[in-house]
Amino acid sequence: MLVRMTQVDVVGPRSATGPLVRSMHRAGLLHIVPFEAPEGVSPAVFGPGEPDRRVGAIRRTLGRALGLEELLRPWDGRAPAGLLEELWALDDDALAERVDALEPARSRAEVLTVERVRLNGEIARLESYRQLVEGLRSVVHRLPSVRGYGSTGIVVGSRYRAVIPLIREELEALTQGRCEVVAADLNADRVAAILLYPVRHALEVQSMLGGRDLEEVTLPEDYSGVPFDQLGPRLEVEQGRMRARVGTIDDELDALAADHGATAHGLRLVLADRIAEMEVLANAGVSDHLVIFSGWVPVDQLAALRARLRTDVGAQVLVVERPQPAKPAGETPVALSNLPVIRSFEPLVGFMATPRYGTIDPTPLFALTLPAFIGIMVGDVGYGLVLLAFVLLARWRWGSRPIVRAAWPIGVVIAIATIVFGVLYGEFFGEAGRHLFGLRPMWMDRGEAIEELLLLAIAIGVAQVGLGMVLGVVNAALLHHRSELAGRMALLTCLLAGLAIVAWLAGPLPDGVGYVALAVIVVALIVLVATLGIYGPIEVIGAFGNVLSYARLMAIGLASVMLAMVANRLGGLFDNLLVAVLVAGAIHALNIGLGFFDSSIQGLRLHYVEFFSKFVEPGGIRYEPFASAIVGGSPELRPARGG
Amino acid sequence: MEPESARFIGAAVAILAGALGTGWAQSRIGAAGAGAVAERPEISNQILIFLALPETMIILGFVVAAMILLL
Numbered sequence: 204m205l206v207r208m209t210q211v212d213v214v215g216p217r218s219a220t221g222p223l224v225r226s227m228h229r230a231g232l233l234h235i236v237p238f239e240a241p242e243g244v245s246p247a248v249f250g251p252g253e254p255d256r257r258v259g260a261i262r263r264t265l266g267r268a269l270g271l272e273e274l275l276r277p278w279d280g281r282a283p284a285g286l287l288e289e290l291w292a293l294d295d296d297a298l299a300e301r302v303d304a305l306e307p308a309r310s311r312a313e314v315l316t317v318e319r320v321r322l323n324g325e326i327a328r329l330e331s332y333r334q335l336v337e338g339l340r341s342v343v344h345r346l347p348s349v350r351g352y353g354s355t356g357i358v359v360g361s362r363y364r365a366v367i368p369l370i371r372e373e374l375e376a377l378t379q380g381r382c383e384v385v386a387a388d389l390n391a392d393r394v395a396a397i398l399l400y401p402v403r404h405a406l407e408v409q410s411m412l413g414g415r416d417l418e419e420v421t422l423p424e425d426y427s428g429v430p431f432d433q434l435g436p437r438l439e440v441e442q443g444r445m446r447a448r449v450g451t452i453d454d455e456l457d458a459l460a461a462d463h464g465a466t467a468h469g470l471r472l473v474l475a476d477r478i479a480e481m482e483v484l485a486n487a488g489v490s491d492h493l494v495i496f497s498g499w500v501p502v503d504q505l506a507a508l509r510a511r512l513r514t515d516v517g518a519q520v521l522v523v524e525r526p527q528p529a530k531p532a533g534e535t536p537v538a539l540s541n542l543p544v545i546r547s548f549e550p551l552v553g554f555m556a557t558p559r560y561g562t563i564d565p566t567p568l569f570a571l572t573l574p575a576f577i578g579i580m581v582g583d584v585g586y587g588l589v590l591l592a593f594v595l596l597a598r599w600r601w602g603s604r605p606i607v608r609a610a611w612p613i614g615v616v617i618a619i620a621t622i623v624f625g626v627l628y629g630e631f632f633g634e635a636g637r638h639l640f641g642l643r644p645m646w647m648d649r650g651e652a653i654e655e656l657l658l659l660a661i662a663i664g665v666a667q668v669g670l671g672m673v674l675g676v677v678n679a680a681l682l683h684h685r686s687e688l689a690g691r692m693a694l695l696t697c698l699l700a701g702l703a704i705v706a707w708l709a710g711p712l713p714d715g716v717g718y719v720a721l722a723v724i725v726v727a728l729i730v731l732v733a734t735l736g737i738y739g740p741i742e743v744i745g746a747f748g749n750v751l752s753y754a755r756l757m758a759i760g761l762a763s764v765m766l767a768m769v770a771n772r773l774g775g776l777f778d779n780l781l782v783a784v785l786v787a788g789a790i791h792a793l794n795i796g797l798g799f800f801d802s803s804i805q806g807l808r809l810h811y812v813e814f815f816s817k818f819v820e821p822g823g824i825r826y827e828p829f830a831s832a833i834v835g836g837s838p839e840l841r842p843a844r845g846g
Numbered sequence: 847m848e849p850e851s852a853r854f855i856g857a858a859v860a861i862l863a864g865a866l867g868t869g870w871a872q873s874r875i876g877a878a879g880a881g882a883v884a885e886r887p888e889i890s891n892q893i894l895i896f897l898a899l900p901e902t903m904i905i906l907g908f909v910v911a912a913m914i915l916l917l
Contacts, residue, residue, distance in 0.1 A: 653916075
């Protein structure tokens with residue numbers, strides 16, 4: 204659900220600006236917006252705060268801290284809260300001294316990183332040349348090894364092999380015949396050649412080859428006199444030496460990261476905080492004696508903000524609520540407050556749009572229906588257990604990665620939905636459960652009840668699109684959009700009347716109801732044209748198209764169950780149990796991968812296109828409170844209402 | 847032609863037309879999407895959804911075919 208917000212002005216004496224900003228920053232509750240004088244107050248009285256002259260120096264210190272953190276990238280932990288507190292207590296000069304103190308580590312990390320990049324480039328170059336020499340082993344013995352001669356390897360596609368004689372001609376002309384070219388097929392698609400020429404012509408050869416679309420590999424000068432048949436092993440030894448050195452560099456970088464990574468990260472956060480505190484003054488209204496910050500705060504956090512400011516700054520600071528507007532203001536930031544499991548789905552909802560303040564939060568519905576749709580499509584106990592095992596393994600093995608931390612609860616809910624629908628369909632790796640332990644469908648057999656499944660999918664479409672339209676009507680009412688309200692009600696009426704007409708034509712409803720439905724649909728169409736214009740009737744056709752689109756729930760589900768059946772039957776063709784299990788397992792693995800991927804995409808699409816388009820009002824602004832790294836940098840200290 | 851044969855042919859045409867339309871639309875969206883993702887990798891998720899949009903055509907073709915065969 205959306206958290207109720209209120210707009211406030213934080214008013215304090217100008218002399219207490221510093222402590223006031225620091226207190227608001229530590230409270231981490233106020234979403235600050237540029238101050239606009241309320242009605243009745245002359246805008247001339249308040250001007251923006253003057254930028255702090257120290258900000259330039261701090262920005263330069265921050266730049267150095269950022270460079271250091273970048274170099275110590277192997278460190279991926281967090282700065283402990285105690286360290287942040289300690290760094291926050293330092294003044295600007297002391298912070299700059301702490302950054303200076305890390306200078307030896309920074310310069311050492313820089314030297315190591317440059318060497319690492321150079322060595323990796325060199326290893327790649329030697330590898331290319333080694334592969335070339337290995338590929339041309341049969342002809343390379345023809346090349347003389349002469350001091351003062353350089354060599355370049357080239358690789359071209361087989362169909363462009365005619366270019367090699369042309370290059371030979373040009374090279375002979377360039378070196379007056381003092382050159383050698385050997386070429387051979389590297390593989391079916393590529394031809395390789397080594398060009399041998401006096402080193403003094405190296406630049407001319409380079410420019411001669413440069414104009415052509417060739418893969419070039421130049422041998423380092425140190426190897427210019429080495430016989431070609433000894434080149435491969437020599438290059439391999441050199442690569443091994445370089446790789447060992449890269450390993451040593453990595454160890455040293457890891458040690459530097461372990462020693463200084465947390466401090467560098469903490470310095471970066473605290474310096475960024477200092478700059479934020481200086482820059483926030485640009486949003487304030489400042490008079491001769493007062494400073495005012497305007498912003499939004501969750502209603503249930505208002506008392507906490509007041510108490511915090513009173514404790515930190517004193518009773519002279521006032522938090523004044525502005526009168527609530529009659530209809531929700533578009534610039535009100537949006538904060539969501541949902542149960543932990545539902546909260547995992549918030550990024551998927553926000554991925555398309557943040558709902559506007561004052562409208563319905565679609566996340567709880569989304570968290571209920573997306574897993575259900577995937578369950579309906581995949582619906583197999585075995586597949587659900589495989590997904591559950593995979594998700595739990597990922598959480599155990601890579602649980603610290605943000606993507607795994609965010610996605611694993613979603614995976615668990617989807618796995619449970621898949622298992623539940625698997626039980627209802629009586630499927631365990633297709634019909635294998637039936638043969639292995641007599642599993643029977645509790646609801647329907649998807650392989651047989653195709654018509655029922657199609658009707659179920661369409662019924663789900665009617666229910667969800669209809670619900671979307673009802674919520675659209677509610678949202679239009681909440682936002683006081685009268686024209687939209689009439690249009691959406693007419694659209695909903697059209698859908699219901701259309702369904703009544705279909706039922707009448709199919710038989711169950713009496714003629715009277717059918718005629719009434721026809722009359723209602725005509726009136727609703729007139730209202731639609733009056734409110735939405737010519738697009739109104741098109742919306743009606745679109746709505747019926749949206750409903751039919753839910754047939755994909757059945758279509759993809761049917762494809763999944765059929766592929767599972769194919770897997771079992773193909774496996775059953777083999778007498779050898781191991782081969783049978785391997786064949787069936789491979790096709791089941793493919794079905795699991797395809798099934799979950801495709802059903803997720805289709806489930807998301809049904810929500811974004813068919814469902815959300817009926818009621819979600821996009822354009823919401825995310826609630827991003829002015830929060831210090833001390834409350835925002837560590838998850839355990841983050842404010843209770845994260846936007 | 848037998849009426850039964852005409853039903854099967856009709857169902858096949860419904861699927862065929864939907865599949866061709868979906869394939870053509872996805873080829874265009876896929877090519878444009880690949881170019882867009884190359885420049886802005888952060889939009890790859892949106893492109894996946896866009897790629898799934900034309901599948902409505904084959905789904906509708908499937909519904910029509912199912913109606914021809916089942917009703």
